[in-house]
Amino acid sequence: TYPCLLTRTCPSLSFQIPQTLSNKSLSIQTSNILRLRPFSSFNPSFSSSVEGPNSRMKAPPLSYGEIHVIVGPMFAGKTTALLHRIQTESNNGRSVAIIKSNKDTRYGLNSIVTHDGAKFPCWPLSDLSSFRQKFGVDAYEKLDVIGIDEAQFFEDLYDFCCKAADLDGKTVIVAGLDGDYLRRSFGSVLDIIPIADSVTKLTARCEVCGKRAFFTLRKTRDTQTELIGGADVYMPVCRQHYVNGQVAIEATRVVLESQKIPCDSYLEAPSLPS
Numbered sequence: 100t101y102p103c104l105l106t107r108t109c110p111s112l113s114f115q116i117p118q119t120l121s122n123k124s125l126s127i128q129t130s131n132i133l134r135l136r137p138f139s140s141f142n143p144s145f146s147s148s149v150e151g152p153n154s155r156m157k158a159p160p161l162s163y164g165e166i167h168v169i170v171g172p173m174f175a176g177k178t179t180a181l182l183h184r185i186q187t188e189s190n191n192g193r194s195v196a197i198i199k200s201n202k203d204t205r206y207g208l209n210s211i212v213t214h215d216g217a218k219f220p221c222w223p224l225s226d227l228s229s230f231r232q233k234f235g236v237d238a239y240e241k242l243d244v245i246g247i248d249e250a251q252f253f254e255d256l257y258d259f260c261c262k263a264a265d266l267d268g269k270t271v272i273v274a275g276l277d278g279d280y281l282r283r284s285f286g287s288v289l290d291i292i293p294i295a296d297s298v299t300k301l302t303a304r305c306e307v308c309g310k311r312a313f314f315t316l317r318k319t320r321d322t323q324t325e326l327i328g329g330a331d332v333y334m335p336v337c338r339q340h341y342v343n344g345q346v347a348i349e350a351t352r353v354v355l356e357s358q359k360i361p362c363d364s365y366l367e368a369p370s371l372p373s
């Protein structure tokens with residue numbers, strides 16, 4: 100339980116093997132060994148390399164960061180919750196920034212907008228790794244809280260969150276879809292659960308019966324995973340109406356294809372079987 104820093108050892112490291120082991124035939128490659136260094140021997144005012152000529156490790160931050168994940172179907176209030184948390188952090192005097200995917204250009208690139216129309220300025224990016232450079236290295240150092248919306252669209256989500264919280268001391272608040280329209284894991288959102296401090300799953304209202312909605316039903320015949328859209332393309336549904344809706348969509352597809360009738364939108368909420 101001694102607070103410690105893991106440092107990669109240099110190949111010339113000498114260490115003691117317990118007597119019981121040293122008598123046996125034992126081959127250990129020192130370059131693959133991790134050594135625990137007492138925290139007290141670490142000087143936090145050093146920001147560059149920690150140990151040895153081969154080490155590229157950055158000194159750990161003075162305080163470590165946090166990762167909070169908000170998931171749920173579309174219309175569940177993920178963006179609203181993200182904006183609320185960011186606003187609270189900002190009101191508490193912390194420096195904040197929000198990143199969103201530049202794939203969603205529906206409301207203009209430089210703002211995130213909730214389904215209710217609430218807005219906040221943001222950084223539209225294709226990948227998270229470019230954020231530090233684009234935001235400015237000095238400005239990034241001073242940043243306390245980073246919000247990420249539409250997290251399912253970022254392939255480098257895991258690496259970014261890890262680095263931001265573990266090495267750079269940032270609080271990262273991530274909002275995104277846990278599942279796609281077929282309820283498959285979406286992007287890397289579920290991959291960051293093991294490194295998160297908290298996970299919140301929000302629900303919407305089922306568009307058919309008004310009960311809690313856990314899933315997002317796609318109303319069109321498109322089959323690609325990524326398809327930007329709102330209520331024109333998607334509706335939040337409960338389990339019963341997800342299952343019924345998928346059956347209805349599949350049946351409609353078969354009928355339309357057999358009659359070669361082009362149709363963009365299959366479903367309207369009132370016509371869904373209950």
Ligand SMILES: Nc1ncnc2c1ncn2[C@@H]1O[C@H](COP(=O)(O)OP(=O)(O)O)[C@@H](O)[C@H]1O
Pocket residue numbers: 171172173174175176177178179180212213214215302303304305306335
């Ligand atoms: N079926 C629905 N269930 C819940 N909220 C809905 C629904 N349809 C529209 N909304 C509106 O959407 C808002 C949530 O928007 P938003 O935060 O952008 O959600 P998300 O980011 O999860 O898609 C709700 O406060 C509500 O006013």
Ligand SMILES: Cc1cn([C@H]2C[C@H](O)[C@@H](COP(=O)(O)O)O2)c(=O)[nH]c1=O
Pocket residue numbers: 172173174177178203249275276278279280281315324325326327328329333
């Ligand atoms: C289910 C599903 C959604 N999308 C897209 C549709 C929207 O542009 C976003 C989700 O936005 P929200 O803030 O959660 O409302 O994702 C998609 O591309 N594929 C899907 O399967």
